[in-house]
Amino acid sequence: MSLRSTAGEGDGPLLDSDSGGWCCRCGVVHSLPVRPAIKDGLHLMGQLCRHQRIDWLVPERFRDPRCDTRCLFDKAGGKMFGVLSCRDTGGKRIVLRAFSGQYNGLWQVEGWVGPVFDVAAFGALVGEPEREIKRLGRELTALPHGSSARQLLRAQRRTLSRQLMERVHCLYQLVNFRGATQPLPRVFIGNGAPPSGTGDCCGPKLLHHAARHGLRPEAMAEFYWGASNASGTKVQGRFYPACAAKCQPILGFLLCGLP
Ligand SMILES: [Zn+2]
Ligand SMILES: [Zn+2]
Incomplete structure (x- = not known):
């Protein structure tokens, strides 16, 4: 080449x-x-x-x-x-x-x-919160579009994701x-x-x-x-x-x- x-x-x-x-x-x-x-x-x-x-x-x-x-x-x-x-x-x-x-x-x-980052520390940190974020995602899809319950859950999931990313970035x-x-x-x-x-x-x-x-x-x-x-x-x-x-x-x- x-x-x-x-x-x-x-x-x-x-x-x-x-x-x-x-x-x-x-x-x-x-x-x-x-x-x-x-x-x-x-x-x-x-x-x-x-x-x-x-x-x-x-x-x-x-x-x-x-x-x-x-x-x-x-x-x-x-x-x-x-x-x-x-x-x-x-x-x-x-x-x-x-x-x-x-x-x-x-x-x-x-x-x-x-x-x-340290791969073991990363795995230990993200395992549980990631399962929780995925669980919220599954719950979300079961709720009707535009409902306040859905919006609330979506906000909750976004906060969890952001917090997780902040903690992950501190491993770097x-x-x-x-x-x-x-x-x-x-x-x-x-x-x-x-x-x-x-x-x-x-x-x-x-x-x-x-x-x-x-x-x-x-x-x-x-x-x-x-x-x-x-x-x-x-x-x-x-x-x-x-x-x-x-x-x-x-x-x-x-x-x-x-x-
Ligand atoms: Zn310099
Ligand atoms: Zn780059």
């Missing part, structure tokens, strides 16, 4: 768009270049093509059917993937890989950086290259509370992992893989900068401390 064929054309996203965000502490935009990581991104695309699964580091007999890549080509099945080119303390180059969010319900897959303790740790709601500089899924994109996962493991990032590239989305804003094999709604409002913090 040539660089040209994957580069943004016309008014699409530009290949040269580096990912970054405003840092409140330093009063500047911190960013990482994309170009030096393009080769690593293309290499990962090649691996996805060749292996047709994302757990290729696991011996064949232990492979998890959920790690198959065919699902990415189902309608609305496409996903963002990312690579972060880093140096360890000895100067050796290390390339980290990430997929956005969960992969078929999996947060952790061998060879990929995990989520920003983000670490940066200055060695600072902050919970996601304090880091987020967008309007209002962080949207659902903030911190689950490839960029934050990769940077958080690097900061926690003493790696110094030099470049980052994120690309889309699988069936294009309905609106056509995401196309297979194209590189995209960090998203504006969820990532840019936290990248300034995450990148802080890098030269």
Whole structure:
């Protein structure tokens, strides 16, 4: 796959768009270049093509059917993937890989950086409230449209969902290259509370992992893989900068401390 064929054309996203965000502490935009990581991104695309699964580091007999890549080509099945080119303390180059969010319900897959939060703590926190939210949802559908009982229940469910999201977001303790740790709601500089899924994109996962493991990032590239989305804003094999709604409002913090 040539660089040209994957580069943004016309008014699409530009290949040269580096990912970054405003840092409140330093009063500047911190960013990482994309170009030096393009080769690593293309290499990962090649691996996805060749292996047709994302757990290729696991011996064949232990492979998890959920790690198959065919699902990415189902309608609305496409996903963002990312690579972060880093140096360890000895100067050796290390390339980290990430997929956005969960992969078929999996947060952790061998060879990929995990989520920003502790998976066990997350499971313990969301289990009960999620069952309650689902129960309210079932009750809702049984009530007549426009009835006050239905409206009341709907409001109750919305409050529960919001409270749960706030508590979940506090599990996201983000670490940066200055060695600072902050919970996601304090880091987020967008309007209002962080949207659902903030911190689950490839960029934050990769940077958080690097900061926690003493790696110094030099470049980052994120690309889309699988069936294009309905609106056509995401196309297979194209590189995209960090998203504006969820990532840019936290990248300034995450990148802080890098030269
Ligand atoms: Zn994002
Ligand atoms: Zn800074």
